[in-house]
Amino acid sequence: MRKEFVASFFVVILLQGFFFIKWPVGLYSLIFFVPFYLLGFRDLRQTRHAIKSNFPVFGHLRYLFESIRPEINQYFVESNTDGRPFSREQRSVVYQRAKAVLDTVPFGTQHNLYEQGYEFVTHSLYPKHVNSADLRVLIGSDLCKMPYSLSIFNISAMSFGSLSPNAIAALNGGARLGNFAHNTGEGGISPYHLAPGGDLIWQIGTGYFGCRTHEGSFDPELFKKNSSRPQVKMIEIKLSQGAKPGHGGILSGKKVTPEIAAIRHVPLGKDVISPPAHSAFQDARGLLRFISELRELSGGKPIGIKLCLGHRQEFEDLVNCMKEMKQYPDYIVVDGAEGGTGAAPLEFTNYIGTPGLDALVTVVDILEKSGLRQKIKIISTGKITTAFDIIKLLCIGADATYAARSMMLALGCIQALRCNNNKCPAGVATQDPSLYKGLDVDSKARRIKNFHQETLSAVAHVIGAMGLEGPKELGRQYLFKRVEESKIKNYAELYR
Ligand SMILES: Cc1cc2nc3c(=O)[nH]c(=O)nc-3n(C[C@H](O)[C@H](O)[C@H](O)COP(=O)(O)O)c2cc1C
Known part of the structure; x- marks a missing residue:
C-alpha cells in the first residue's frame, strides 16, 4: 500500500492540474485531498505503528474500530484458557505492557469466578518481596x-x-x-x-x-x-x-x-x-x-x-x-x-x-x-x-x-x-x-x-503476594481450579 499511496499522490497532482482549469471543482477537491495526503505522509514517516505505515490513512480505520471496542466487546463471549486464538483481553494486556502504558483494569474482575474451569492461586496473610x-x-x-x-x-x-x-x-x-x-x-x-x-x-x-x-x-x-x-x-x-x-x-x-x-x-x-x-x-x-x-x-x-x-x-x-x-x-x-x-x-x-x-x-x-x-x-x-x-x-x-x-x-x-x-x-x-x-x-x-x-x-509481585520467596517454592498445591459449581480442587489433587 505504501507504493500505491505515493503513486496515487502523483496521479492526483496531475488530475488536480487538469481540474483546476475547471474552477471551482479543483478547489473543492483540494479541501479533501490536502488533509488526506498530509495524514498519509505523516503515517509513512511515523515508526510507532506498522499498520499505519503499511496502509497510510486506511490503517486508521483499525484504530478507530479498536477505540469503540469496549461497547462492541460485551456482545462477544471469549475464552482465554483454550487452544483457540488469543482473546481480546489477552491481546490487550500484551499491547499495554509492550507499550508500557498503564495496565490496571477498572471496576473489578471481568471473569465469572463460579464457572467450571476458573483457575486461581491463593495468597498469604504475610506477603514477601520478590525481586x-x-x-x-x-x-x-x-x-x-x-x-x-x-x-x-x-x-x-x-x-x-x-x-x-x-x-x-x-x-x-x-x-x-x-x-x-x-x-x-x-x-x-x-x-x-x-x-x-x-x-x-x-x-x-x-x-x-x-x-x-x-x-x-x-x-x-x-x-x-x-x-x-x-x-x-x-x-x-x-x-x-x-x-x-x-x-x-x-x-x-x-x-x-x-x-x-x-x-x-x-x-x-x-x-x-x-x-x-x-x-x-x-x-x-x-x-x-x-x-x-x-x-x-x-x-x-x-x-x-x-x-x-x-x-x-x-x-x-x-x-x-x-x-x-x-x-x-x-x-x-x-x-x-x-x-x-x-x-x-x-x-x-x-x-x-x-x-x-x-x-x-x-x-x-x-x-x-x-x-x-x-x-x-x-x-x-x-x-x-x-x-x-x-x-x-x-x-x-x-x-x-x-x-x-x-x-x-x-x-x-x-x-x-x-x-x-x-x-x-x-x-x-x-x-x-x-x-x-x-x-x-x-x-x-x-x-x-x-x-x-x-x-x-x-510474576514477582504475585509470588510475593503468595507469601513465597521465589519461583522454586511454587507447587501444585497453590494452584486451584473450579471443577464443579460447588467444588474446587488444587492441582496436586487433580493430578495425583
Ligand atoms: C510463526 C511461528 C513459527 C514457529 N517456528 C517454530 C520453529 O521453528 N521451531 C519450533 O520448535 N517451534 C516453532 N514454533 C512454535 C513455538 O516456538 C511455540 O512452541 C508454540 O507456538 C507455543 O508457544 P505459544 O503458545 O507461546 O505460541 C513457531 C510458532 C510460530 C507462531
Whole structure:
C-alpha cells in the first residue's frame, strides 16, 4: 500500500492540474485531498505503528474500530484458557505492557469466578518481596561445562523465514535490552539474529540448517563453528512441535533466495526438505549419543530437546535409557498440541499431540519418578500472555517458560491469521519487503523488552503476594481450579 499511496499522490497532482482549469471543482477537491495526503505522509514517516505505515490513512480505520471496542466487546463471549486464538483481553494486556502504558483494569474482575474451569492461586496473610531480577534459573547438568543463567521467561523458537527480518531483529534487540534469551527456531542463525547482540538458543531441526552437508545430513564441523559463537548460549534439538508433531516441511525453491541459501547452507533455488524424522539418530540411545556429541562439539554448552508429548511409553523408555547410559539433556522443552506455527496442515494442528498441561504434568512426574528431575530443567510453553500463565506452568513443575505468539503480539501482530500466505499486514510473519519495512526495529525491540519486563515484574509481585520467596517454592498445591459449581480442587489433587 505504501507504493500505491505515493503513486496515487502523483496521479492526483496531475488530475488536480487538469481540474483546476475547471474552477471551482479543483478547489473543492483540494479541501479533501490536502488533509488526506498530509495524514498519509505523516503515517509513512511515523515508526510507532506498522499498520499505519503499511496502509497510510486506511490503517486508521483499525484504530478507530479498536477505540469503540469496549461497547462492541460485551456482545462477544471469549475464552482465554483454550487452544483457540488469543482473546481480546489477552491481546490487550500484551499491547499495554509492550507499550508500557498503564495496565490496571477498572471496576473489578471481568471473569465469572463460579464457572467450571476458573483457575486461581491463593495468597498469604504475610506477603514477601520478590525481586524480578532474580527470576532466573541455571541450565546445565553435571555433564555441562558452560551452564547458562536463563530468565524464567524467553522468546520461543520462530525461524527467520516464518518471521520477517525486521521481526527477528526486533525480537533479538528486545532480548538484549531485557537480558533474556531468543530461540532461533529451526531455520538457522541469520544476520538478523546476530546483529542486535541478544543471547541466542540455537535450535536444530531435522533439516540441520546451519550445520548440514549438501546432502542434508548433520555436519559436525559446521556445527562446531556455529555453536562456538559467544552469542549462542544453549543448543536445542527439535524433536517435535505442538502445532504439527511428526510433520516435516518443504521450503519451495522459489523462496530459497541467496540470503536464505547462505544462512541454511542449502543450494540456491532448489526445494529444501525438512523430513519428519532426524537422520542423525533413530532411537533413544542414538538421541542420547547425539546429545553427548553436540555437548562435546560445542565446548560444553547446555543441550536441550524440544518435544510435544506423543506416546507416553516412548518418553518413559527415553528416560529409562538416560538412567542406564548416564546421559541426559540439560533441559527439556514441553510444547503443547495447542502451540502456534506459521503454517501447518489442519489435522496436525487440531488433532495430534498431547495438550500442554497434560504433557507438562506427565513429563515432570516421569522425571521425578526416575530421580533425574534435579539434573534436567524443564521449559514450558502455553499461550503465555500474563504473569498468571507463567506462574501456572511453574506451579505444575516447569523451571522456565517460552512464549512465541504473545511476543508476536508485542511486535504489533494483530492476529490477522495470514502467517501462511506472506501477507501479514503488520510485517511480522512475511518476507514481503513492502510489508515488513513498516515494522520499526528499534521501537519494537523496546516493546519486546517492556512486555518481558512488565510481565516478570507482575510474576514477582504475585509470588510475593503468595507469601513465597521465589519461583522454586511454587507447587501444585497453590494452584486451584473450579471443577464443579460447588467444588474446587488444587492441582496436586487433580493430578495425583
Ligand atoms: C510463526 C511461528 C513459527 C514457529 N517456528 C517454530 C520453529 O521453528 N521451531 C519450533 O520448535 N517451534 C516453532 N514454533 C512454535 C513455538 O516456538 C511455540 O512452541 C508454540 O507456538 C507455543 O508457544 P505459544 O503458545 O507461546 O505460541 C513457531 C510458532 C510460530 C507462531
